[in-house]
Amino acid sequence: MNKTAEYVIIGGGVIGCSIAYNLAKKGAKNIVLIEKKYLTSGATGRCGAGVRMQFGTETNCLLAKKSIEMFENLEEELGYQGSIEFKQGGYLLLAYTEKMVEQFHKNLGVQHKLGIPSSWVTPEEAKEIVPHLNIQGLLGATFCGKDGHCNPFKTTDAYAKAAERLGVEIMTYTEVIKLLARDGRITGVETDKGTIEAPVVVLCAGSYSRDLAATLGIDLPLTPERHQILVTEPVEMMQGPMVMSFYHGLYCQQVPHGSFVMGLGDPNEPKEYNYNGTWQFLHEMAAKVTFLLPPLANLRVVRQWAGLYDLTPDRQQILGSIPGFEGLHLAAGFSGHGFMIAPMTGKLMAEHILGEETSLPISMFDFSRFARGELYVEPSVV
Amino acid sequence: MCDDKNKDLTILCRCEDITLEEIREYINQGVTDLEQLKRLLRVGMGPCQGRTCTPLLVNEIAKATGRPVKDIPLTVFRQPTTAVKLGVLAGGINHE
Ligand SMILES: Cc1cc2nc3c(=O)[nH]c(=O)nc-3n(C[C@H](O)[C@H](O)[C@H](O)COP(=O)(O)OP(=O)(O)OC[C@H]3O[C@@H](n4cnc5c(N)ncnc54)[C@H](O)[C@@H]3O)c2cc1C
Numbered sequence: 001m002n003k004t005a006e007y008v009i010i011g012g013g014v015i016g017c018s019i020a021y022n023l024a025k026k027g028a029k030n031i032v033l034i035e036k037k038y039l040t041s042g043a044t045g046r047c048g049a050g051v052r053m054q055f056g057t058e059t060n061c062l063l064a065k066k067s068i069e070m071f072e073n074l075e076e077e078l079g080y081q082g083s084i085e086f087k088q089g090g091y092l093l094l095a096y097t098e099k100m101v102e103q104f105h106k107n108l109g110v111q112h113k114l115g116i117p118s119s120w121v122t123p124e125e126a127k128e129i130v131p132h133l134n135i136q137g138l139l140g141a142t143f144c145g146k147d148g149h150c151n152p153f154k155t156t157d158a159y160a161k162a163a164e165r166l167g168v169e170i171m172t173y174t175e176v177i178k179l180l181a182r183d184g185r186i187t188g189v190e191t192d193k194g195t196i197e198a199p200v201v202v203l204c205a206g207s208y209s210r211d212l213a214a215t216l217g218i219d220l221p222l223t224p225e226r227h228q229i230l231v232t233e234p235v236e237m238m239q240g241p242m243v244m245s246f247y248h249g250l251y252c253q254q255v256p257h258g259s260f261v262m263g264l265g266d267p268n269e270p271k272e273y274n275y276n277g278t279w280q281f282l283h284e285m286a287a288k289v290t291f292l293l294p295p296l297a298n299l300r301v302v303r304q305w306a307g308l309y310d311l312t313p314d315r316q317q318i319l320g321s322i323p324g325f326e327g328l329h330l331a332a333g334f335s336g337h338g339f340m341i342a343p344m345t346g347k348l349m350a351e352h353i354l355g356e357e358t359s360l361p362i363s364m365f366d367f368s369r370f371a372r373g374e375l376y377v378e379p380s381v382v
Numbered sequence: 383m384c385d386d387k388n389k390d391l392t393i394l395c396r397c398e399d400i401t402l403e404e405i406r407e408y409i410n411q412g413v414t415d416l417e418q419l420k421r422l423l424r425v426g427m428g429p430c431q432g433r434t435c436t437p438l439l440v441n442e443i444a445k446a447t448g449r450p451v452k453d454i455p456l457t458v459f460r461q462p463t464t465a466v467k468l469g470v471l472a473g474g475i476n477h478e
Contacts, residue, residue, distance in 0.1 A: 172415075283471055287472045297472060304460055
């Protein structure tokens with residue numbers, strides 16, 4: 001199968017599909033998206049799929065705010081037959097230390113400047129929002145009712161189907177083995193099914209972007225980090241918001257289907273491509289969540305799995321071109337918050353790839369910031 | 383769905399209440415990958431994790447694609463093998 005394309009997109013997660021759709025919508029032709037397994041087989045299909053505007057840096061707040069506005073109309077925009085199951089039940093972020101209280105107030109300052117409807121709530125008010133919340137030790141929280149959750153499979157499917165209708169070719173079960181370049185220009189990709197020549201290649205393969213970039217000698221500062229997660233049996237709706245505690249490293253949300261989805265970060269995770277589940281996680285997750293949300297003790301866990309965060313040194317995505325290789329673009333390093341900003345990221349990347357002025361600045365996310373030592377740290381990530 | 387008297391509907395995934403007709407609709411659209419059917423329809427995502435529906439689904443896919451049953455890749459079976467209460471798991475940590 002040797003062939004040519006104008007644009008090759010590597011990775012069939014929500015980011016790749018969103019970029020493919022946005023490029024095609026802008027009139028770009030001859031786009032091929034390559035996915036080594038099935039769509040959503042990477043982080044996207046394994047994520048908690050929480051969507052929030054409550055960030056600590058202005059750009060992430062804006063990316064998320066615009067994305068949430070887009071999620072609100074996504075089914076229509078993409079002409080999707082099904083539902084992407086978008087639920088805006090809010091996010092309740094819990095503060096347990098003075099330092100967190102201080103950081104949250106700083107974050108609120110940033111958020112309010114941008115018109116994000118978040119607010120500080122006392123422990124008692126938090127309990128009104130989530131009546132089964134144990135407020136022992138809680139100093140307060142921030143809440144934003146516009147935050148929420150969305151089905152990651154359906155969202156990606158919606159983007160993929162809309163992209164296909166606009167002429168994008170999606171090749172699943174096809175693995176990119178290496179990137180091809182000549183004289184400082186990208187020339188295509190070699191896959192396990194043959195070569196595809198293309199003047200533009202967009203790398204959005206999650207943590208694996210690092211290995212692919214390495215085939216051209218490019219050193220991407222991406223480290224895979226396992227994050228574990230579980231789902232319970234579905235029950236009657238009883239919890240509106242996502243409850244998130246940076247102190248406990250956990251998040252817990254009841255999805256529209258009725259199941260609770262919850263996960264836990266472990267700072268001691270080895271940085272490797274391992275996504276097996278462990279019993280230790282089940283115990284630790286259960287202990288922490290039943291302390292925070294006691295009635296959940298009665299819920300049965302039906303499944304547990306894990307996925308990889310693609311972490312960067314400042315826990316911020318890398319967006320834009322890769323210097324030295326004309327035609328090569330990167331959207332990776334989402335450090336655990338890539339799903340919620342996918343709608344806007346896809347749009348910005350399409351604008352950038354087509355050489356247009358981007359609707360929001362993306363230069364702070366450029367690859368060269370690490371070499372310059374200008375890290376752009378996001379304080380609000382689990 | 384089951385009260386639709388004009389149609390002879392068959393429940394294939396009992397946990398998630400998915401009918402054979404819904405599954406055939408997806409297969410007819412070209413979704414013949416068990417992984418994708420699971421994610422788009424929730425078949426096999428319920429408490430039984432596909433113990434009942436997976437063999438039936440595999441047969442449907444084999445029939446539609448003409449591939450032998452043994453060549454249809456299965457989805458990953460995830461722990462715990464039976465549904466366990468969070469409270470029980472939480473208790474476990476203190477007794478270890
Ligand atoms: C447990 C967990 C919980 C999370 N919770 C949230 C949350 O609540 N909210 C949020 O916004 N984000 C969350 N995230 C992060 C989010 O999942 C990711 O940031 C987002 O899905 C990234 O999408 P992506 O398209 O960049 O990557 P991916 O979905 O990983 O897609 C990359 C794709 O590239 C493919 N690929 C890799 N190598 C190759 C190759 N050589 N050739 C072809 N294809 C290849 C992979 O198979 C994969 O499908 C979570 C992540 C995890 C793991």
